[in-house]
Amino acid sequence: MALADFHAAFRAAASGRDEARLHAFLRGDEAGVRVYRNNVVRAIADSLGSSYPAVRRLVGDNWFDAAAAAYLRQTPPRARSLVGYGEEFPEFIEELATGSLPWLGAVARLDRAWLEAHIAEDAAPLTVADFAYADAIQSTRCALHPSARIIVSQWAVHAVWAANRSDHEDAHTPREVRREREACLVWRYEHEVRHRVLSAGEAAFLRAIEPGADLGGASERAQDADGDVAQIFAGALAAGVLIGEGKT
Amino acid sequence: MPDGLPSRAGLGLKAEHYRAAVEAEAEGLWFEVHPENYMVAGGPRLAWLEAARARRPLSFHGVGASLAGPDDLDADHLARLKALIARFEPQQVSEHVAWSAAGGAYYADLFPLPYTLEALAHLVARVDAFQSAIGRCILIENPSAYVALRSDMDEVTFLTETCARAGCGLLLDVNNVYISANNMGFDAAAYLDSVPADLVGEIHIAGHNADPALGPRMLIDTHAAPVVDPVWALYERLVARLGPRPTLLERDAALPAFPELMRERARADAVLVPRVEAA
Numbered sequence: 001m002a003l004a005d006f007h008a009a010f011r012a013a014a015s016g017r018d019e020a021r022l023h024a025f026l027r028g029d030e031a032g033v034r035v036y037r038n039n040v041v042r043a044i045a046d047s048l049g050s051s052y053p054a055v056r057r058l059v060g061d062n063w064f065d066a067a068a069a070a071y072l073r074q075t076p077p078r079a080r081s082l083v084g085y086g087e088e089f090p091e092f093i094e095e096l097a098t099g100s101l102p103w104l105g106a107v108a109r110l111d112r113a114w115l116e117a118h119i120a121e122d123a124a125p126l127t128v129a130d131f132a133y134a135d136a137i138q139s140t141r142c143a144l145h146p147s148a149r150i151i152v153s154q155w156a157v158h159a160v161w162a163a164n165r166s167d168h169e170d171a172h173t174p175r176e177v178r179r180e181r182e183a184c185l186v187w188r189y190e191h192e193v194r195h196r197v198l199s200a201g202e203a204a205f206l207r208a209i210e211p212g213a214d215l216g217g218a219s220e221r222a223q224d225a226d227g228d229v230a231q232i233f234a235g236a237l238a239a240g241v242l243i244g245e246g247k248t
Numbered sequence: 249m250p251d252g253l254p255s256r257a258g259l260g261l262k263a264e265h266y267r268a269a270v271e272a273e274a275e276g277l278w279f280e281v282h283p284e285n286y287m288v289a290g291g292p293r294l295a296w297l298e299a300a301r302a303r304r305p306l307s308f309h310g311v312g313a314s315l316a317g318p319d320d321l322d323a324d325h326l327a328r329l330k331a332l333i334a335r336f337e338p339q340q341v342s343e344h345v346a347w348s349a350a351g352g353a354y355y356a357d358l359f360p361l362p363y364t365l366e367a368l369a370h371l372v373a374r375v376d377a378f379q380s381a382i383g384r385c386i387l388i389e390n391p392s393a394y395v396a397l398r399s400d401m402d403e404v405t406f407l408t409e410t411c412a413r414a415g416c417g418l419l420l421d422v423n424n425v426y427i428s429a430n431n432m433g434f435d436a437a438a439y440l441d442s443v444p445a446d447l448v449g450e451i452h453i454a455g456h457n458a459d460p461a462l463g464p465r466m467l468i469d470t471h472a473a474p475v476v477d478p479v480w481a482l483y484e485r486l487v488a489r490l491g492p493r494p495t496l497l498e499r500d501a502a503l504p505a506f507p508e509l510m511r512e513r514a515r516a517d518a519v520l521v522p523r524v525e526a527a
Contacts (some may be wrong), residue, residue, distance in 0.1 A: 001363075001368065003318075003361070003366045003370055004318060005365065006361070006397075007317070007318040007347070007350060008318075008350075010359060010360075011265075011350045011359075013395035014355065014357075014359060025362060025397055025398055026395060026396065026397065026398070027398050027399075028395065028396060028432075030395065031462060031466065032348040032393075032394030032395035032431065032466060033394075033395055034392040035459060035466065036254075036357055036359060036360075036394060036395075036469060039356075039357040039468075040355050040356055040357045043357060044356060044466055046501075047356070070435040075355065077353070077354045078353060078354060078399070079287075079324070079325075079354065080284055080287075080313070080314070080322055080324075080325040080348075080349065080354055081285070081287040081312060082284070082354075083285060083287060083288055083327070084288075084358060085285070087300030116293070118291050118293075119289060119290070119291045119293065120286035120289055120290055120291060121289040121447075122289075122290035131350050133469070146289070146290070147291070172454055178279035188291060190410075191291065191292035191295055192292075210452065241314040248262035
């Protein structure tokens with residue numbers, strides 16, 4: 001019997017679609033097919049669990065594993081590395097939990113931002129020294145650090161999310177989550193992922209930074225949002241979220 | 249290309265233990281990683297792997313090549329793997345006699361193949377293509393079996409023939425042999441005794457668990473428990489026959505504290521060291 005037929009039959013059995021075709025290839029019983037099927041689901045649930053730890057802690061392992069299995073059926077991985085798998089998981093579980101935890105998708109987006117910040121390209125941030133001879137901050141060309149993610153949510157989930165990234169015993173208990181717009185910055189400073197809630201001015205400034213453009217536009221956006229541009233700029237520099245882009 | 253791994257006991261490098269592992273003083277220690285976990289743009293993972301590689305020999309043990317699979321070798325995967333090999337210059341590269349991708353989907357497990365003449369020709373061609381693509385000879389690892397497939401030859405014959413024709417070596421996983429012998433009903437010691445000594449470039453030892461539904465008649469290769477005594481006995485018997493070989497203690501889940509892993513690793517090293525000194 002041809003190898004191609006075996007591959008097709010095993011694939012159908014391991015994904016739970018059809019076990020009958022595999023019987024022709026078996027010497028013993030088919031009990032072990034379930035082991036491979038379980039291994040696939042377990043590997044995906046573990047991978048998503050390590051990428052979305054706050055979500056898993058909040059919903060518990062059983063709910064999470066079921067959600068992971070359903071996500072796997074809808075969006076199987078295609079890359080041979082699972083590190084970045086689950087890009088659409090936040091939207092998927094937001095839909096699943098819409099009646100019970102309507103803010104769960106917002107938590108998941110912060111988990112995703114943490115992962116992306118963790119594995120993003122390395123880049124040396126600009127420091128105050130880079131501006132010692134600049135004529136005007138306004139004309140300096142910058143970009144956000146490759147790790148920086150600005151996550152804007154309609155729910156104020158940062159506190160709950162941050163508490164559930166850690167292993168504290170009481171972290172499970174969701175505090176009250178207000179339905180209120182909240183912008184968070186998640187980024188990596190040296191080898192540590194950091195995160196904090198942004199003021200309206202900071203969010204406006206950082207979101208308006210376009211690679212290759214000067215900071216004039218971003219400064220205007222920050223002023224529109226009643227931000228203190230000098231203070232915001234100094235804060236962004238100190239945090240290490242700006243990198244150089246071209247020459248001034 | 250750097251020299252090979254030392255014939256001493258190594259440890260799987262886990263993110264939870266990065267600092268302790270890099271700072272460990274043990275003589276002869278080396279590390280193994282799944283390169284797939286390092287297929288990232290930047291950040292601390294790569295930095296820790298660099299720190300580890302600066303102090304210790306390194307082995308890349310791939311899980312994503314799908315060498316026995318129906319799809320073409322994945323060009324993106326090969327490119328990423330080649331870049332990691334160029335950057336970290338691992339002492340050894342290994343993969344599995346298994347498949348994990350079909351129709352473009354990746355299954356994140358090691359699926360089996362029947363030991364037929366057609367499967368042999370298929371695997372040989374793909375090991376050859378893989379080795380050419382990455383520019384390195386590899387070791388291929390015997391799988392854990394959970395189903396018995398109709399075959400033309402036994403596993404040792406299949407692996408021996410693959411190595412001979414593709415010009416690769418064997419990574420002999422003693423725990424996998426123990427699991428397959430238990431699940432399929434053959435004699436693990438007889439299997440190990442029949443493996444040609446000169447093919448074996450590395451040995452794996454690990455722990456396993458019984459399937460929650462089927463019980464001890466179906467053992468699962470979880471890497472989530474200490475090595476069991478019968479696997480230690482098989483390992484000692486194997487090393488007594490082969491002589492010392494680089495031996496990896498695999499532990500991927502239910503991780504104990506680093507010192508405990510190092511104690512288990514020292515037990516393997518104690519099997520190897522007298523024979524390294526005698527050689």
